[in-house]
Amino acid sequence: MAREMVADRHPTDLLLRSDRLPHIWCPGCGLGSVMSCYTDAVQASGIPVPLHVAVSGIGCTGRVAGYLSLDSFHTTHGRAIPYALGLKVANPELQVTVISGDGDLSAIGGNHLIHAARRNIDLTVICVNNFNYGMTGGQAGPTTPRGATTSTTPNGNYEEPFNLPHLLATAGAVYISRWTSLHVRQLRESMRVAIKKPGFSFVEVLSPCPVGFGKANDLGEGRDEMWFYRRRSIVDDNANLADVGLSMSEDEPIVLGNFVNRDRAPFRPAVEKWAIEEVLHGEA
Amino acid sequence: MPATEQRVLTGNQFMNGDTACAEGALAAGCLYFGGYPITPSTEVAERLARRLPAVGGAYVQMEDELGSITSVIGAAWGGVRSMTATSGPGFSLMMEAIGLAAMTETPCVIVNVMRGGPSTGLPTLVAQADVMQARWGSHGDIQAIALAPSSCQEMFDLTVRAFNLADRFRHPVIILADEAIGHLTERVVIPAAKDIVRTPRRMQPIPIPVAYEPFRAPDSTLVPLMPAPGKGIGAHVTSLTHDERGYPATDAPAHDRLVRRLYDKIALHTDEIIDVEEVGLEDAEIAVVTFGSTSRTAKRAVSMAREAGIRAGILRLITLWPFPEEQVRAVSQRVNAIVVAELNLGQVRREVERVSAAPVLGAHHAGGALMPPEIIFQSIKEAARHGQGNGRRSASDRPLTAV
Numbered sequence A: 001m002a003r004e005m006v007a008d009r010h011p012t013d014l015l016l017r018s019d020r021l022p023h024i025w026c027p028g029c030g031l032g033s034v035m036s037c038y039t040d041a042v043q044a045s046g047i048p049v050p051l052h053v054a055v056s057g058i059g060c061t062g063r064v065a066g067y068l069s070l071d072s073f074h075t076t077h078g079r080a081i082p083y084a085l086g087l088k089v090a091n092p093e094l095q096v097t098v099i100s101g102d103g104d105l106s107a108i109g110g111n112h113l114i115h116a117a118r119r120n121i122d123l124t125v126i127c128v129n130n131f132n133y134g135m136t137g138g139q140a141g142p143t144t145p146r147g148a149t150t151s152t153t154p155n156g157n158y159e160e161p162f163n164l165p166h167l168l169a170t171a172g173a174v175y176i177s178r179w180t181s182l183h184v185r186q187l188r189e190s191m192r193v194a195i196k197k198p199g200f201s202f203v204e205v206l207s208p209c210p211v212g213f214g215k216a217n218d219l220g221e222g223r224d225e226m227w228f229y230r231r232r233s234i235v236d237d238n239a240n241l242a243d244v245g246l247s248m249s250e251d252e253p254i255v256l257g258n259f260v261n262r263d264r265a266p267f268r269p270a271v272e273k274w275a276i277e278e279v280l281h282g283e284a
Numbered sequence B: 001m002p003a004t005e006q007r008v009l010t011g012n013q014f015m016n017g018d019t020a021c022a023e024g025a026l027a028a029g030c031l032y033f034g035g036y037p038i039t040p041s042t043e044v045a046e047r048l049a050r051r052l053p054a055v056g057g058a059y060v061q062m063e064d065e066l067g068s069i070t071s072v073i074g075a076a077w078g079g080v081r082s083m084t085a086t087s088g089p090g091f092s093l094m095m096e097a098i099g100l101a102a103m104t105e106t107p108c109v110i111v112n113v114m115r116g117g118p119s120t121g122l123p124t125l126v127a128q129a130d131v132m133q134a135r136w137g138s139h140g141d142i143q144a145i146a147l148a149p150s151s152c153q154e155m156f157d158l159t160v161r162a163f164n165l166a167d168r169f170r171h172p173v174i175i176l177a178d179e180a181i182g183h184l185t186e187r188v189v190i191p192a193a194k195d196i197v198r199t200p201r202r203m204q205p206i207p208i209p210v211a212y213e214p215f216r217a218p219d220s221t222l223v224p225l226m227p228a229p230g231k232g233i234g235a236h237v238t239s240l241t242h243d244e245r246g247y248p249a250t251d252a253p254a255h256d257r258l259v260r261r262l263y264d265k266i267a268l269h270t271d272e273i274i275d276v277e278e279v280g281l282e283d284a285e286i287a288v289v290t291f292g293s294t295s296r297t298a299k300r301a302v303s304m305a306r307e308a309g310i311r312a313g314i315l316r317l318i319t320l321w322p323f324p325e326e327q328v329r330a331v332s333q334r335v336n337a338i339v340v341a342e343l344n345l346g347q348v349r350r351e352v353e354r355v356s357a358a359p360v361l362g363a364h365h366a367g368g369a370l371m372p373p374e375i376i377f378q379s380i381k382e383a384a385r386h387g388q389g390n391g392r393r394s395a396s397d398r399p400l401t402a403v
């Protein structure tokens, strides 16, 4: 008798709140693969799982925190980074990763993003760039390529988007990479490296949003949109970051790679463990 | 690395209100300050920038007040007592995050040293016009706890108390100070470290029970035990409406249950928060209800009244929120009229009018200078004339001039 093959366990089950699944994301959305790359990277990092903490802002990507069975914080729109900063300074033992959307991190939270990079605080930021505000139904944001149609750019976007790797490199991040959600092996490894890297690391993930972005731009289903990114992708770790801006044009490449891995003096302030003990249990 | 400075500066000190506030925070065990400079609160930040690292804590100067308050909330979840200090424009920027702290039940302290507004207003001069903002500034049905110091000693004492209330209720606590007190210098007596009362933060013991629900309150306090990150609990903390497991919920019953609990955990225990001071009310026919720096010039107005044969006294509100309704009502039943004296155009007066059994008059000024005692005295005289009447009158429309 033919039986449906259902695996009852997955190696990263323990890192997911299976009682909250299925997730809310649309069919064809790239967020599921981003999340599983992250859980793989957590396991591969060698850092004890309970020390990993995930912080998200608001948006479709912001919902990642809620599906992880880690200590996880789903904060306000744009503020995941300062929240993460507070957690890290108060408890430097924690391995704090921010997972949030392009709008959350680079529009409303843009100031925190560049300042965290400038300070070089030991955080990992995973920025899921779907070129739009997915959660609110596909509006343009600071990553929307020129000419792209969204619900608030019905005649095509006439603003120049951020080139995030270039921005972050200028602001001072010590690790910067960009992959698509289809490059799972490279993405997973890059997340692992970012997590291990002391200082501010930034991983940009280009991810299909068939509902919010693909449809309005005739990119087809999630798989077709993925393919639109995939066939234009080239990997160049040594790319000149000024040249890795993104466009809608079939003729222009999407440059991926592990662009930056450098060392720089880290952000210093930290609450000392002995001070917490002293406050809790009185001065010796 | 050992502490290079004493955490609690026990003894007689001579310092300004902002500095006393910073020392109160240290004495309370605050180990994290996230801030952005703004007059007239900057001295709080400057003091802590020097003192916190010397006692093992951390000062972080954030890029704006949105970052300041949010980092303070993150630090609270990281396991320390944390605080920020600001003034009007910065306080406005913090409103959304104060709601985040309330929604996620995060203990933290926000100091607002009030200056003249709206907008940039009077950066260096006093006002008391953020009373309603402290109560209603963040969206949604939210509770507020706000304390109003009227001396440098109280800047110290109430800051300690604010941290205790924050941990008792797992709620953001606001110090509504004003510029006049922040920049006033006077004696502050700092007790020995062992004599500083500290309400412990109620943490979830480890290991957690099998069916652990991080947002279920275990008892009549209605306050859940706080899960510490990094210990394998795996708690989810969200700004979304959530159920007892901490999971997002979108149904009306879950929302009502959560918002009511957040509301009631404070509403049902106001006696633990509310504090007022009565001065010369025993025989009074007129009660002056006031707070902060205005309560100091009100004393002068009351002596002027007594010299003029009007028996006036003072009900000083040390707690502004939750509003001391019962205390005001009780006093209103003993006097002929109430005068509300405040450096705004009638914010506390509205609250007093809501609960008073006696006619209520205002003595208001928009700020820029301490409340002139003469304005309060005028209102006391008017109150004495009309005190026997039954209508509620207000002197607030009178043109007033600062001295």
Ligand SMILES: Cc1ncc(C[n+]2csc(CCOP(=O)(O)OP(=O)(O)O)c2C)c(N)n1
Pocket (backbone or CB within 6 Å): A058, A059, A060, A061, A062, A077, A100, A101, A102, A103, A104, A105, A128, A130, A132, A133, A134, A135, A136, A141
């Ligand atoms: C202060 C504030 N402004 C606006 C919103 C509405 N809002 C929710 S999610 C979102 C955009 C999210 O876009 P992005 O960060 O790119 O995440 P995505 O949904 O695309 O993953 C907006 C504008 C909000 N929640 N809070």
Ligand code: SF4
Pocket (backbone or CB within 6 Å): A024, A025, A026, A028, A029, A030, A031, A060, A061, A130, A134, A135, A208, A209, A210, A211, A212, A213
């Ligand atoms: S709107 Fe876009 S980003 Fe959001 S779940 Fe749907 S496909 Fe994913």
Ligand SMILES: [Mg+2]
Pocket (backbone or CB within 6 Å): A059, A101, A102, A103, A128, A129, A130, A131, A132, A133, A134
């Ligand atoms: Mg987006």
